[in-house]
Amino acid sequence: MPGGSLAGMSVWDFLIGQAPVVAALTRAIQGATSAGDQRLDKYAMTHAWLITGPPGSGRSVAARAFAAGLECAAGGCGQCKACATTLAGTHPDVTVVRTERLSIGVDEVRDLVRRSAMSPTIGSWQVIIIEDADRVTERGADALLKAIEEPAAKTIWVLCAPTADDVIMTVRSRCRAVNLVTPATAAIAALLVNEGIDQASADFAARVCQGHIGRARLHATNPEVATHRRAILDIPAxxxxxxxxxxxxxxxxxxxxxxxxxxxxxxxxxxxxxxxxxxxxxGTKGTPRxxxxxxxxxxxxxxxxxxxxxxxxxxxxxxxxxxxxxxxxxxxxxxxxxxxxxxxxxxxxxxxxxxxxxxxxxxxxxxxxxxxxxxxxxxxxxxxxxxxxxxx
Ligand SMILES: [Zn+2]
Structure with a gap:
C-alpha cells in the first residue's frame, strides 16, 4: 500500500474486493477487545492466522491492516499514530518479516519466537507477520510450532502464503485460514482512482493487469512498465x-x-x-576459520x-x-x-x-x-x- 494513511480511509479500505476476509478479521479484533461484552464473539479471535491468496490479491496488505486494527484503539481507523506506524512498518510491537531470500531458516524463526514471548511495549498486542511463510524451512517450522501452540497471551502470529498447501502442514493446521480472492477489475480501478490516478488510466491498468493490484498500480504510475508490456504484446505480430x-x-x-x-x-x-x-x-587480519x-x-x-x-x-x-x-x-x-x-x-x-x-x-x-x-x-x-x- 502506498505511503500509509490517506485522508478519510480506514486501514480496511486498502483491502479491496475482500469483504468476507475483512469481516472475519474485524470480528476477531472486536471479539479480542470485547472484555465482557456478551454480544461479541470472543471465539472469533485466535493466536495464529494464515492469510492466503493469489499474487497481487493483497496478502501483506491484509496482514498489516489486521495488525493496525489490533493496535489501533478504534480497530483500524487509518488516521491515528498506531495505524500510521503499523502501515509504515515502524510500530515497535509489529514485526514484519519479508524476505528476498529463498528460505526462512531456523535461526531467523528462533529470533521471532524469542520476540513473540515478549509483552507488547506501547500497543495492545505483539504482532508478528511472516509474509512468505511458504519459505519457512522444515526446521524453521519445528521451531515455530511450539510458539504457535503455546502463544504468549498478547501475541498474534500472521502468516501469509499463496495457498495453504504451500505451508508446512503441521504449521497450517494450527492456524485459522482466511482466503483472499482475485479482486474485481472495477474494485482495483476504484482503489487507483482513490490514490490519485485518473479514471481512464486506472480502468485500463486494472483491466490489463488481470486482478494483480501491485502490477496495476505500477502500470498506472511507471511509464517503463507500460512500455515493457507493449514491447511484449508487439511480439506476436x-x-x-x-x-x-x-x-x-x-x-x-x-x-x-x-x-x-x-x-x-x-x-x-x-x-x-x-x-x-x-x-x-x-582486510588486515587473515580470514577467520x-x-x-x-x-x-x-x-x-x-x-x-x-x-x-x-x-x-x-x-x-x-x-x-x-x-x-x-x-x-x-x-x-x-x-x-x-x-x-x-x-x-x-x-x-x-x-x-x-x-x-x-x-x-x-x-x-x-x-x-x-x-x-x-x-x-x-x-x-x-x-x-x-x-x-x-x-x-
Ligand atoms: Zn487507528
Missing part, C-alpha cells in the same frame, strides 16, 4: 520468419536478466558488506535469488502473451470482451488469419515454456522453442 523468432527470444531473456541484475545488485552488495563486517573481514564457507553460502543464496528474479520476469512475459492469445481466441469465438483493448487491431488480424485450434496450440506452447523454465531448462532455449511454435 513480428513472428513472421525464423530470424525475428530468435531475436525476440534473445530480447526477452536478455531484458529479464538485465532487470534481475538491476533488482539484485544493490541487495547483493549490502549483504556481502554486512557479512564481511560481521566476520571481521576488514569458517568465514570462507559463510561467504560461499551467501554467494549461493544470491545466485539462486538472481535466478528466481529472472524466472519471475520471464513469467511476466509469458503472462502477457497468454492474455494476448486468450484475446485472439475470444475474438475467434465471437466474444467481444478483450483484456488488451489497445491491441484489438493486431489481435483481430491474427484471429482472422488463423483458427481457434491454432490459437489453443499457441496457449499450450506458452504453458510448455513456463513448465520448461520451472524445470530448469535454459531460458533462451525455452523461449526460442516458444517463439518458433507461436510463428508456426
Amino acid at each position: 513480428k513472428l513472421v520468419a525464423l530470424g525475428p523468432c530468435l531475436e525476440l527470444a534473445s530480447w526477452a531473456v536478455t531484458t529479464a536478466k538485465a532487470e534481475a541484475e538491476a533488482a539484485t545488485a544493490q541487495l547483493d552488495a549490502e549483504e556481502s558488506q554486512q557479512l564481511n563486517f560481521a566476520l571481521g573481514l576488514s 569458517g568465514a570462507a564457507g559463510q561467504l560461499k553460502d551467501l554467494e549461493e543464496q544470491q545466485a539462486l535469488r538472481a535466478k528466481r528474479f529472472v524466472r519471475d520476469r520471464l513469467d511476466t512475459v509469458l503472462l502477457e502473451l497468454t492474455s494476448y492469445y486468450r484475446d485472439v481466441l475470444v475474438t475467434q469465438t465471437g466474444a467481444a470482451d478483450l483484456t488488451n483493448t489497445d491491441y484489438a487491431t493486431p489481435i483481430a488480424q491474427i484471429a482472422a488469419a488463423t483458427t481457434p485450434e491454432a490459437t489453443l496450440r499457441c496457449l499450450d506452447a506458452i504453458a510448455d515454456c513456463r513448465q520448461a523454465i520451472m524445470t530448469n531448462v535454459a531460458p533462451l532455449l525455452a523461449f526460442e522453442a516458444l517463439m518458433v511454435s507461436l510463428w508456426g
Whole structure:
C-alpha cells in the first residue's frame, strides 16, 4: 500500500474486493477487545492466522491492516499514530518479516519466537507477520510450532502464503485460514482512482493487469512498465520468419536478466558488506576459520535469488502473451470482451488469419515454456522453442 494513511480511509479500505476476509478479521479484533461484552464473539479471535491468496490479491496488505486494527484503539481507523506506524512498518510491537531470500531458516524463526514471548511495549498486542511463510524451512517450522501452540497471551502470529498447501502442514493446521480472492477489475480501478490516478488510466491498468493490484498500480504510475508490456504484446505480430523468432527470444531473456541484475545488485552488495563486517573481514587480519564457507553460502543464496528474479520476469512475459492469445481466441469465438483493448487491431488480424485450434496450440506452447523454465531448462532455449511454435 502506498505511503500509509490517506485522508478519510480506514486501514480496511486498502483491502479491496475482500469483504468476507475483512469481516472475519474485524470480528476477531472486536471479539479480542470485547472484555465482557456478551454480544461479541470472543471465539472469533485466535493466536495464529494464515492469510492466503493469489499474487497481487493483497496478502501483506491484509496482514498489516489486521495488525493496525489490533493496535489501533478504534480497530483500524487509518488516521491515528498506531495505524500510521503499523502501515509504515515502524510500530515497535509489529514485526514484519519479508524476505528476498529463498528460505526462512531456523535461526531467523528462533529470533521471532524469542520476540513473540515478549509483552507488547506501547500497543495492545505483539504482532508478528511472516509474509512468505511458504519459505519457512522444515526446521524453521519445528521451531515455530511450539510458539504457535503455546502463544504468549498478547501475541498474534500472521502468516501469509499463496495457498495453504504451500505451508508446512503441521504449521497450517494450527492456524485459522482466511482466503483472499482475485479482486474485481472495477474494485482495483476504484482503489487507483482513490490514490490519485485518473479514471481512464486506472480502468485500463486494472483491466490489463488481470486482478494483480501491485502490477496495476505500477502500470498506472511507471511509464517503463507500460512500455515493457507493449514491447511484449508487439511480439506476436513480428513472428513472421525464423530470424525475428530468435531475436525476440534473445530480447526477452536478455531484458529479464538485465532487470534481475538491476533488482539484485544493490541487495547483493549490502549483504556481502554486512557479512564481511560481521566476520571481521576488514582486510588486515587473515580470514577467520569458517568465514570462507559463510561467504560461499551467501554467494549461493544470491545466485539462486538472481535466478528466481529472472524466472519471475520471464513469467511476466509469458503472462502477457497468454492474455494476448486468450484475446485472439475470444475474438475467434465471437466474444467481444478483450483484456488488451489497445491491441484489438493486431489481435483481430491474427484471429482472422488463423483458427481457434491454432490459437489453443499457441496457449499450450506458452504453458510448455513456463513448465520448461520451472524445470530448469535454459531460458533462451525455452523461449526460442516458444517463439518458433507461436510463428508456426
Ligand atoms: Zn487507528
